[in-house]
Every structure is written in structure tokens, then in C-alpha cells.
Amino acid sequence: MLDALTIAISAAALALAAWCGFAAYRDQPTKDWHFIGMAVVTLLTVVQLIVGIVRLAQGQEADQGTTIFVSYLLGAFACVPVSGFLSLAERTRWGSATVAAGGVVLAVLEVRLYDIWGG
Amino acid sequence: MATPEKAGESGSGGEAAEAPRRRNRLISGPGTLLLWVYGVMVVGAVSRSAVQISTEFDHAPLAYSLSALAGLVYGFITYSLVRGGEKARRAALVCCVAELVGVLTVGTWTLADKAAFPDATVWSDYGMGYLFIPVLLPLTALWWLRRPRPDAD
Numbered sequence: 413m414l415d416a417l418t419i420a421i422s423a424a425a426l427a428l429a430a431w432c433g434f435a436a437y438r439d440q441p442t443k444d445w446h447f448i449g450m451a452v453v454t455l456l457t458v459v460q461l462i463v464g465i466v467r468l469a470q471g472q473e474a475d476q477g478t479t480i481f482v483s484y485l486l487g488a489f490a491c492v493p494v495s496g497f498l499s500l501a502e503r504t505r506w507g508s509a510t511v512a513a514g515g516v517v518l519a520v521l522e523v524r525l526y527d528i529w530g531g
Numbered sequence: 532m533a534t535p536e537k538a539g540e541s542g543s544g545g546e547a548a549e550a551p552r553r554r555n556r557l558i559s560g561p562g563t564l565l566l567w568v569y570g571v572m573v574v575g576a577v578s579r580s581a582v583q584i585s586t587e588f589d590h591a592p593l594a595y596s597l598s599a600l601a602g603l604v605y606g607f608i609t610y611s612l613v614r615g616g617e618k619a620r621r622a623a624l625v626c627c628v629a630e631l632v633g634v635l636t637v638g639t640w641t642l643a644d645k646a647a648f649p650d651a652t653v654w655s656d657y658g659m660g661y662l663f664i665p666v667l668l669p670l671t672a673l674w675w676l677r678r679p680r681p682d683a684d
Contacts, residue, residue: 479582479586480582483578483582487574487578494567494570495567498563498566498567499563501563502558502559502560502563504560506560506561506562506563506564507563509561509563509564510563510564510567513564513567513568514567517571520662
């Protein structure tokens with residue numbers, strides 16, 4: 413479940429990055445649809461956070477330690493919303509580029525999470 | 532996240548009420564992206580070194596201290612970018628030079644004397660573990676901050 417979720421989020425994050433990157437390329441700010449996309453990705457990371465914590469509560473352990481695992485879960489959760497807020501303040505192509513960068517960062521975090529959990 | 536209103540409020544006192552006199556913003560346009568990447572590096576470097584120093588400092592004291600130092604430098608530059616204004620721009624510029632020198636020094640050091648680094652730092656091998664962002668970031672920031680803003684007060 414956790415691994416499937418990690419892979420799904422990586423894919424969704426890269427798709428979001430490509431989508432917002434395309435908007436930046438076309439010189440457009442982030443629009444409602446982009447924010448819906450960000451909401452979907454964020455929702456997935458919330459589910460991941462909950463599943464991860466439930467797993468820990470059930471007594472399973474992350475390969476590289478609980479602290480690191482939980483901080484990466486929190487980082488993954490915060491990543492896209494924060495870049496989304498930045499794009500709200502910057503209504504140009506550069507706001508879109510920031511969300512695109514946020515998607516890439518999230519994808520990298522997911523790869524690390526996979527290793528930390530011990531996929 | 533500094534909204535324009537916030538940036539204007541701090542420091543300019545009473546006259547801000549009538550005509551919002553803002554510090555020239557350093558995070559408009561491409562600066563937003565720069566701020567985001569610096570923010571990510573702050574969280575990355577600070578939390579990483581905090582965990583490593585608190586749990587296994589003796590394993591690689593030099594590496595972990597250097598990571599913490601990198602985190603501090605990133606933190607200061609991020610703060611300067613958010614704060615805005617000519618003074619902050621100059622301060623950030625100096626820190627970017629320090630950052631670049633740091634990355635190049637530590638990068639060379641880790642390659643030359645691997646024995647001194649049982650574990651990696653943020654700046655090991657010129658930041659290879661971070662997709663070379665530690666080396667590219669100061670260059671980008673130096674370019675972005677290279678001259679005073681036209682609307683400087």
C-alpha cells in the first residue's frame with residue numbers, strides 16, 4: 413500500500429511538474445485547474461502521511477529510522493502547497509515555474525521515502 | 532512568504548499608511564523560483580544536519596558541522612530575499628559568494644581527502660547528491676542579484 417502510494421505520488425508529482433512547466437513555457441500563471449491538480453497531489457500526500465503513521469503505530473519500522481521517515485512524510489506533504497502559495501503571490505509564468513519545481517522536489521522526496529521505508 | 536503589503540509595512544513606519552513605500556522586492560518574477568529552491572535547501576540542509584548532529588555527531592563531526600554551516604548560509608540568503616531592499620541584496624550577494632566558495636572548497640576537499648569525511652555533507656562532490664543544485668544555485672543567485680534594482684530607495 414505504502415509503496416504503491418509512493419509510486420503513484422511520484423508519477424502525479426511529475427505530471428503536475430510537466431503541466432505547470434508547460435504553463436510557464438506558454439507564459440501563463442497558474443490557474444484554477446492547476447490548483448485543483450495541486451489539491452489532488454496534496455491529498456495523496458495526506459493519505460500517505462496517514463498510512464505511514466498508521467504503519468508505525470502498528471509496530472512496523474522504517475529501514476532508516478522513524479524520525480527521518482516522519483520528517484520526509486511531512487516534507488512531502490508541505491512541498492506542493494507551499495509552492496502553490498508562492499504561485500498565488502506571483503501571478504506570472506514564474507509562479508507556474510515554481511510549482512513545477514515543487515513537483516520535481518516532491519518526486520525526489522518520494523524516491524527518498526521509498527528508500528527510507530525500505531521498499 | 533512576504534506579500535507586498537507585508538514587505539512594505541515593516542520598517543517604513545507611519546508613512547506606509549498613506550503611500551505604501553516598499554523595499555524593492557527581490558522575489559518578484561524569477562526571484563520566486565529562486566526563493567523556492569533556497570527554501571527547499573534550507574529545510575534540507577538544516578533538518579539533515581540537525582538529525583545527524585543530534586543522533587550520530589561522533590561518526591563524522593566535520594561533515595555534519597559543514598552541513599549545518601551550509602544550512603545557516605542558505606537560511607540567511609532566504610531571509611534576505613524575503614526581506615528585500617538594497618542592504619539585503621548586498622548581504623545576500625556576499626553570502627552567495629561565500630556559498631560558492633564553500634561549495635567549491637568543500638567539493639574539492641571531499642574529493643581530495645575522502646578519509647576526513649566518513650559521511651557526506653550537503654556540499655560533498657560539489658553537491659552531486661543534490662543534483663548539483665548547490666553549485667548552480669549561487670551562480671543563478673549572483674546573476675539575479677548582480678545589480679541594484681531601478682526602484683531602490
